[in-house]
Amino acid sequence: MQAFPLQINPEDTLREVTEINQKLLGGIKTLAGLKHSDVQVGTAPREAVYTEDKITLYRYKPVVAEDKLFPIPLFIVYALVNRPAVADLQEDRSLIRNLVKLGIDVYLIDWGYPSNADRWLTLDDYINVYVDNCVDFIREKHGLDQINLLGICQGGSMSSCYTSIHPEKVKNLILMVAPIDFHASGRSPGLINLWGGGINPDLMVAGLGNIPGDLMNFGFLMLQPFALMVQKYADMIDIVDDKAKLLNFLRMEEWIFDSPDLAGEAYKQFVKDFFQDNKLIKGEVVIGKDKVNLANITMPVLNVYAEKDHLVPPPSSRALEKVVGSKDYTDMPFPVGHIGMYVSGKAQKDLAPSIANWIKARG
Amino acid sequence: MTWTQQAESTMSAWTEMQKKMWGGWFETMQSFASPNIMTPNTGMIDQWQKMVSQSLETWTASADPASKNASRQMVASQAAMMRFMELTISAWKAIAPKVEAGEDWQALITNYTEQMRRQMTPNVAGMNQATQGLNQLWETYTSQIQAFNRPWMEVMQVAPGFVGGSNAEMLDFTKLYWGAFDRTFGSMSGSPSVGFTRELEEKLAKGFEDWRASRQAMDDYQLLVADAWAGVFEQVMREMIQRTEQGKPVQSMRELMSLWTSAADKSFDAIFRSPEYAQVQGNFVNATMQYRISERAIVDETMKYGHFPTRTEMDEAHRNIYELRKEIKALKKALKAKA
Numbered sequence: 001m002q003a004f005p006l007q008i009n010p011e012d013t014l015r016e017v018t019e020i021n022q023k024l025l026g027g028i029k030t031l032a033g034l035k036h037s038d039v040q041v042g043t044a045p046r047e048a049v050y051t052e053d054k055i056t057l058y059r060y061k062p063v064v065a066e067d068k069l070f071p072i073p074l075f076i077v078y079a080l081v082n083r084p085a086v087a088d089l090q091e092d093r094s095l096i097r098n099l100v101k102l103g104i105d106v107y108l109i110d111w112g113y114p115s116n117a118d119r120w121l122t123l124d125d126y127i128n129v130y131v132d133n134c135v136d137f138i139r140e141k142h143g144l145d146q147i148n149l150l151g152i153c154q155g156g157s158m159s160s161c162y163t164s165i166h167p168e169k170v171k172n173l174i175l176m177v178a179p180i181d182f183h184a185s186g187r188s189p190g191l192i193n194l195w196g197g198g199i200n201p202d203l204m205v206a207g208l209g210n211i212p213g214d215l216m217n218f219g220f221l222m223l224q225p226f227a228l229m230v231q232k233y234a235d236m237i238d239i240v241d242d243k244a245k246l247l248n249f250l251r252m253e254e255w256i257f258d259s260p261d262l263a264g265e266a267y268k269q270f271v272k273d274f275f276q277d278n279k280l281i282k283g284e285v286v287i288g289k290d291k292v293n294l295a296n297i298t299m300p301v302l303n304v305y306a307e308k309d310h311l312v313p314p315p316s317s318r319a320l321e322k323v324v325g326s327k328d329y330t331d332m333p334f335p336v337g338h339i340g341m342y343v344s345g346k347a348q349k350d351l352a353p354s355i356a357n358w359i360k361a362r363g
Numbered sequence: 364m365t366w367t368q369q370a371e372s373t374m375s376a377w378t379e380m381q382k383k384m385w386g387g388w389f390e391t392m393q394s395f396a397s398p399n400i401m402t403p404n405t406g407m408i409d410q411w412q413k414m415v416s417q418s419l420e421t422w423t424a425s426a427d428p429a430s431k432n433a434s435r436q437m438v439a440s441q442a443a444m445m446r447f448m449e450l451t452i453s454a455w456k457a458i459a460p461k462v463e464a465g466e467d468w469q470a471l472i473t474n475y476t477e478q479m480r481r482q483m484t485p486n487v488a489g490m491n492q493a494t495q496g497l498n499q500l501w502e503t504y505t506s507q508i509q510a511f512n513r514p515w516m517e518v519m520q521v522a523p524g525f526v527g528g529s530n531a532e533m534l535d536f537t538k539l540y541w542g543a544f545d546r547t548f549g550s551m552s553g554s555p556s557v558g559f560t561r562e563l564e565e566k567l568a569k570g571f572e573d574w575r576a577s578r579q580a581m582d583d584y585q586l587l588v589a590d591a592w593a594g595v596f597e598q599v600m601r602e603m604i605q606r607t608e609q610g611k612p613v614q615s616m617r618e619l620m621s622l623w624t625s626a627a628d629k630s631f632d633a634i635f636r637s638p639e640y641a642q643v644q645g646n647f648v649n650a651t652m653q654y655r656i657s658e659r660a661i662v663d664e665t666m667k668y669g670h671f672p673t674r675t676e677m678d679e680a681h682r683n684i685y686e687l688r689k690e691i692k693a694l695k696k697a698l699k700a701k702a
Contacts, residue, residue: 003607003610003612004369004459004607004612005455005600005604005606005607005612005613006373006451006452006455006603006612006619007612007614008373008448008613008614008615008616009614012614012615013615013616016615016616016617017616020616020617027434028434031430031431031433031434032430039430116677116678116681117681117684117685118685119678119681120681120682120685120686121685125689129692191632191635191636194635194641195635195641195644195645197641198641198642198645198648199644199645199649200645200648200649200652203649203652203653203656204652206652206656207651207652207653207655207659208655209674222635223635224628224631224632225627225628225631226623226627226628226631227624227628229436230620230624231620231621232436233433233436234617234620236433236436249433250430253433
């Protein structure tokens with residue numbers, strides 16, 4: 001070994017640092033001038049049509065003529081972790097806007113921000129009360145027996161439970177990056193699954209009441225601590241002089257760190273029954289008085305998953321195929337990661353049309 | 364040029380570069396009229412970061428919170444780049460003479476990492492050893508509990524009409540409270556709890572045990588993380604050598620930063636996926652929660668004296684409201700279905 005492993009030249013390094021500093025200064029000036037309205041997320045036009053406790057059901061304003069609107073609405077159920085705004089980050093990165101443009105009548109449940117008063121809410125309340133009441137509201141409003149249901153991430157697991165308990169109200173079930181078999185890992189087991197096994201959710205809820213969103217966020221950052229807490233911001237230096245790119249970055253930051261607390265009892269049940277004991281795939285989950293049997297899902301199912309998902313490994317989602325009772329089951333992989341499903345160019349171009357076409361083909 | 368000469372020259376180039384960089388920043392900061400700016404001397408990276416933080420606060424005072432956070436992180440990432448550079452140069456400076464003396468560089472890196480690991484871990488392990496004595500542990504615990512109680516103590520002191528309208532009773536109560544701590548220490552050595560403060564004593568004793576367990580669990584966790592850091596460093600050094608052998612030595616701060624990032628996440632990922640990590644992390648979280656539960660019991664007990672509702676009482680009230688609300692909803696739904 002002849003050469004020295006670190007060949008820094010003082011002039012080059014000084015130039016490099018000066019360049020970084022100049023960008024840094026310019027970036028800080030730009031950042032300091034930004035208002036909250038510049039980085040707002042979830043801005044697609046919508047109307048609150050139903051509220052109950054802290055939840056709100058929104059209907060997105062159609063942009064096609066009434067007669068072009070697909071007659072069966074699509075009801076989106078997002079996870080309790082983080083906010084659903086990721087499905088509508090900005091005008092050109094929005095699954096929701098894309099679906100609306102394709103004539104889909106979109107509804108979305110916003111869980112709100114649970115406070116200490118909501119610490120006793122269970123999964124039964126979320127699934128058999130809030131989701132069910134929203135479904136009934138939409139059915140009544142449109143004079144329909146059944147509607148289409150789209151469950152995203154944890155909202156997908158919850159939608160599977162809902163559909164197995166109330167199959168008569170769901171015409172088509174669409175799941176997106178939804179964990180079903182929480183112990184299926186493939187080549188690379190999800191860290192969340194591994195870590196979930198070591199904690200005692202009873203103690204956590206007894207100690208904290210609701211689980212702070214910041215704590216959950218910290219857990220997500222720890223999945224790739226260096227990349228997410230250091231490198232990401234070092235890379236940001238390269239885009240600070242491009243306002244459009246900077247705003248994209250900041251909207252994502254806005255979404256990531258807008259983390260509601262999780263209602264204690266619901267969290268406890270989800271961690272114990274789903275993560276630790278993997279009861280969903282085994283047909284052992286009980287929501288309220290109802291046992292969840294995924295074989296009750298006999299309507300058409302579209303299962304969209306991300307091939308590079310580090311939070312929900314593909315085998316965890318794909319496991320659904322073996323347990324549902326549906327004869328019309330479609331797997332739809334996308335070559336992206338968990339978040340890429342909302343923001344990647346590929347997903348922006350293909351995801352909404354794929355979902356809309358699949359729904360329309362089933363009447 | 365020998366490795367030692369190259370390492371020394373790299374170190375002085377780096378120091379010189381920092382001085383120049385510091386000068387540039389200093390002028391810029393002054394132009395932004397930050398009056399309390401420090402003058403440059405030693406500990407450049409720390410000072411640089413402090414200075415930029417001061418200015419950042421001023422510049423981003425009215426900015427959007429996401430922008431403010433991003434600015435802070437961006438500056439921190441630059442400081443991280445500089446720290447990695449400094450750490451790496453120092454390591455090569457230490458290793459270079461031995462490589463020249465014909466020692467095996469692989470073994471040298473392993474030894475250097477081992478030294479680093481030992482330097483990082485005594486801070487954690489030593490904490491336990493240093494506080495083995497119950498007396499000392501108890502003092503630390505009580506000082507933490509006192510600090511924890513301060514906010515509500517202050518509220519009670521300024522609350523009008525507290526315990527008969529004067530602070531005298533408050534002081535008596537405080538004495539009683541801290542007296543209980545002393546007496547509890549007796550109960551730690553096995554004497555049974557008796558008298559008026561028995562319940563509080565027992566809760567304090569339980570809190571002490573849980574606090575000790577949570578500290579132990581935290582130390583175990585930090586040891587594992589320190590170990591991971593040492594692993595990252597070793598990985599970076601090895602990759603630098605690999606790149607040099609391939610004729611692509613690291614030539615810039617950002618290249619080095621990328622190397623650190625990829626090595627760090629690989630090394631952390633390996634640790635994070637180990638059953639040991641899941642267990643240590645689980646113990647840490649669970650022990651912390653157990654202590655928090657005990658802590659709440661102590662706070663609840665002391666809140667009662669001040670006529671304040673406790674967290675436990677609030678939880679009970681919320682639970683009752685929740686159950687009533689649920690019942691009403693079910694009744695309404697049943698009525699609607701019948702109608």
